[in-house]
Amino acid sequence: MSDKEPTIPRVINDADVDSVSGTKMVIELKGGEALPTYKEKDILELCLCLRNLKKLTIGKHTVTINDTDDKRTITIGSRDYIFKRFHHDFAIMDELTLEERKNGSREISADQQIICYVPEFSQSEFQLYCGLPTKHKIKIPMAIDAPFSLTTSREKIETEGSKWNNTIRSEMYAALLGVIDSLKSDERARVLRFLRFQPRRMGNTIVYVNKTFGDEEEFLNGYDLLAQLRTKEIVPTYNNDVFAVPIQHTAYRFPEAAVYIISKLSLSEYEGINSASVIDKGTSDCDSVLNALACEEANYSIVLPIIFKYAERFIRDEVFRTALYEYLVEAPDKYTEKIKDLKIIPVYGLESNSTEYISWKEDGIFVKPNSSRSGDNYYVLNEKILSKSNCEAIYSANINEMSIEYEHSRYNAMLKEIITSEKDITSIYKYIIAEYKAGRLTKNDSFGYYVQIMCL
Numbered sequence: 001m002s003d004k005e006p007t008i009p010r011v012i013n014d015a016d017v018d019s020v021s022g023t024k025m026v027i028e029l030k031g032g033e034a035l036p037t038y039k040e041k042d043i044l045e046l047c048l049c050l051r052n053l054k055k056l057t058i059g060k061h062t063v064t065i066n067d068t069d070d071k072r073t074i075t076i077g078s079r080d081y082i083f084k085r086f087h088h089d090f091a092i093m094d095e096l097t098l099e100e101r102k103n104g105s106r107e108i109s110a111d112q113q114i115i116c117y118v119p120e121f122s123q124s125e126f127q128l129y130c131g132l133p134t135k136h137k138i139k140i141p142m143a144i145d146a147p148f149s150l151t152t153s154r155e156k157i158e159t160e161g162s163k164w165n166n167t168i169r170s171e172m173y174a175a176l177l178g179v180i181d182s183l184k185s186d187e188r189a190r191v192l193r194f195l196r197f198q199p200r201r202m203g204n205t206i207v208y209v210n211k212t213f214g215d216e217e218e219f220l221n222g223y224d225l226l227a228q229l230r231t232k233e234i235v236p237t238y239n240n241d242v243f244a245v246p247i248q249h250t251a252y253r254f255p256e257a258a259v260y261i262i263s264k265l266s267l268s269e270y271e272g273i274n275s276a277s278v279i280d281k282g283t284s285d286c287d288s289v290l291n292a293l294a295c296e297e298a299n300y301s302i303v304l305p306i307i308f309k310y311a312e313r314f315i316r317d318e319v320f321r322t323a324l325y326e327y328l329v330e331a332p333d334k335y336t337e338k339i340k341d342l343k344i345i346p347v348y349g350l351e352s353n354s355t356e357y358i359s360w361k362e363d364g365i366f367v368k369p370n371s372s373r374s375g376d377n378y379y380v381l382n383e384k385i386l387s388k389s390n391c392e393a394i395y396s397a398n399i400n401e402m403s404i405e406y407e408h409s410r411y412n413a414m415l416k417e418i419i420t421s422e423k424d425i426t427s428i429y430k431y432i433i434a435e436y437k438a439g440r441l442t443k444n445d446s447f448g449y450y451v452q453i454m455c456l
Contacts, residue, residue, distance in 0.1 A: 088175035208292035256323035366402035
């Protein structure tokens with residue numbers, strides 16, 4: 001079948017043809033061509049939205065289609081492909097639109113229907129259907145069967161000045177919104193997978209354009225879906241009964257560290273945070289959609305109180321810890337002093353490869369290559385957990401490297417301070433003996449330095 005020549009049916013009178021009930025169609029291939037071998041994927045694509053046929057054979061494949069009120073099951077051979085099915089019924093009341101579609105011949109009903117099919121298996125894109133598949137690609141995991149007016153070849157939609165197709169396009173997006181609304185309570189943030197937007201820079205402004213269909217599909221994408229979405233209760237929150245309306249800005253995107261804490265707490269422990277104000281992304285990768293919906297980040301003044309209260313409780317969890325450091329790197333300087341009080345800095349213990357978490361120590365935290373233990377009077381940052389650069393960014397400070405020379409100098413300066421202090425000679429003597437027995441005087445080349453002090 002093509003738009004170049006008509007398809008003329010003829011009666012089959014061949015006595016060898018098996019008798020069948022219903023209608024049987026035989027397609028003769030030109031030039032004696034052999035029937036091509038179809039893959040299951042191709043057969044599924046062809047049969048997904050068939051409206052009346054319930055059983056057919058394609059080559060060696062038997063296909064059956066079974067519908068219930070809310071599901072369609074397509075069986076190809078022994079494998080079932082199951083789709084959730086959503087009906088969107090609507091009426092076209094504009095007489096000019098109906099007359100255009102009628103085109104002077106057949107009667108067109110004002111009552112129309114669009115059906116959306118959501119797969120219960122993994123598939124990221126489908127064709128757009130008008131009974132049979134067209135060449136238009138839907139870039140979301142949903143197939144849509146809509147009564148568009150097609151070109152003669154039935155492969156593409158008529159896009160030039162069609163009031164009918166403009167109406168069907170609007171209703172198609174209404175159907176999409178209906179699917180999202182139906183599934184949002186069960187699927188939460190996963191329903192945002194049915195939305196696809198692309199950022200574009202216009203001067204100093206970033207705008208988001210609808211990309212439900214392929215990049216080249218200007219007509220099908222040419223609907224202001226965002227304007228509709230921003231007025232809908234669509235954004236899931238940590239209050240399971242509340243879906244926020246983006247344009248109202250009542251729910252915010254909390255950093256992963258705060259979301260981790262909130263997910264571990266009961267509502268009474270949220271530090272005054274309303275659970276309906278926290279966007280629940282779950283495990284979905286929906287940041288691009290939230291960006292398009294203009295969902296704002298929660299202010300540091302809202303987030304940090306819960307961080308300050310619970311960070312030390314969860315600091316040994318790698319997921320939380322990684323998210324926490326990433327968040328604090330960007331924290332405004334006015335919160336630095338408060339952050340310094342938190343015991344969240346990973347340093348090596350006195351035993352090799354052990355790690356403990358401490359608060360900020362001025363001139364007490366260093367990096368030391370090839371070392372996995374802290375010194376007797378300083379701490380070595382565990383850079384396997386928190387890098388030097390991130391630690392410096394969080395605390396707005398420089399972290400020096402502990403060299404052997406500086407370690408000796410630091411120890412001996414402390415030794416001098418103790419010896420020359422106003423403590424009684426007995427306590428000083430006991431301290432010196434203890435340091436000697438521990439080997440620290442030898443380790444830090446302190447004997448000559450000790451003699452110089454005593455001779456002063």
